[in-house]
Amino acid sequence: MALEIPVVTPLRVDDHSRDIAGLTYVYPVVSRRAGGVSLGINLNPNNACNWRCVYCQVPDLxxxxxxxxHVEQLEHELNLMLHDIVQGDFMQRAVPEGARRLNDIAFSGNGEPTTSAQFLACIEVVERAIARFALREQIKTVLITNGSQMDKASVQAGLQKMATINGEVWFKIDRAPQDGFEFVNQIKLNREQVARRLATAAALCPTWVQTCMFAVDGVLPDSAEVEAYLAFLAEQIAQGVVLQGVLLYGLARPSLQAEAPRLTAAPLAWMQQLVARIEGLGLVVKLSA
Structure with missing residues (x-):
């Protein structure tokens, strides 16, 4: 396939459109958490996910x-975008001044990426691209995941390979996992299962816990919810699970789910108080309120 430079309109931190470059799998965004350009990989172009988080911004989820x-197509698209970013004028053409750095290649997109049967092959595509463009020491490879597929051998092999290319896992834990239905993620959870999968991820690749906090019907998570969340983190630390820290964030863009009218952002002061509580456990916290 010949390299054809995609036409990309100027990127905005509040627009993470998956089709902004006209490609199926690869899309560039300006990430507030990354502090630069994140090159996203969307393995769920069918807008399908095994969870349905109420704050999700995916349309028609x-x-x-x-x-x-289609692994060959993914490889072509990734090489195309990296060629434009590394060797072309993409940064000047499409990225706001102050964000003109490539921070990572991130498996995110419109659903849970590890549900792809070709997940391991896709990690190998990224590994080859990083070598081709000499980016091994310059960028991270990130997997943003709900952790639900961590028991699969192919996913574990993918994480092991990620660890060799400056990879890290962002493991979604929005509230303390309790046995039963979880409103935030619209899924039935098993506490022991979540703990085991988090420990698996952390043993294979540097892992951050990723947490979204917000108010529902004007009500913030109460003290019992916050205490349960902190207790779960403390329990994992006590069990010897090595976590890089917590990526704590709020509502950056409107939800596109039915619950959207019920959700509002948590006040910055409330988020900062939670940061202090998490740091009290000995964990690093990165806040994107």
Missing amino acids: QRGSAPDT
Whole structure:
């Protein structure tokens, strides 16, 4: 396939459109958490996820798994975008001044990326691209995940490979996992299962806990919810799970789910108080309120 430079309109921190470059799998965004350009990989172009988080910004979200990934097409698209970013004028053409650095290649997109049967092959695509463009020491490879597929051998192999290319896992834990239905993620959770999968991820690749906090019907998480969340983190630390820290964030863009009218951002002061509580456990916290 010949390299054809995609036409990309100027990127904005509040617009993470997956089709902004006209590609199927690869899309560039300006990430407030990354502090630069994040090159996203969307293995769920069918807008299907096995969870349905109430704050999710994916339009027409449906329950399901990723479709088969056309690995050769993914590799072509990734090489195309990296060529434009590393060797072309992409940064000047499409990125606001002050954010003109490539921070990472991130498996995120419109659903849970590890539900792709080709997940390991996709990690290998990134590994080859990083070598081709000499980016091994310059950028991270990030997996943003709900952790639900961590028991699969192919996913574990993918994480092991990620660890060799400056990889890290962002493992979603929005509230303390309790046995039963979880409103925030619209899924039935098993506490022991979540703890085991988090420990698995952390043992294979540097892992951050990723947490979204917000108010529902004007009510912030109460003290019992906050204490349960902190207790779960403390329990993992006591069990010897090595965590890089917590990525704590609020509502940056409007939810596109039915619950959207019920959700509002948590006040900055409340978020900062939670940061202090988490740091009290000995964890690093990065806040994006």
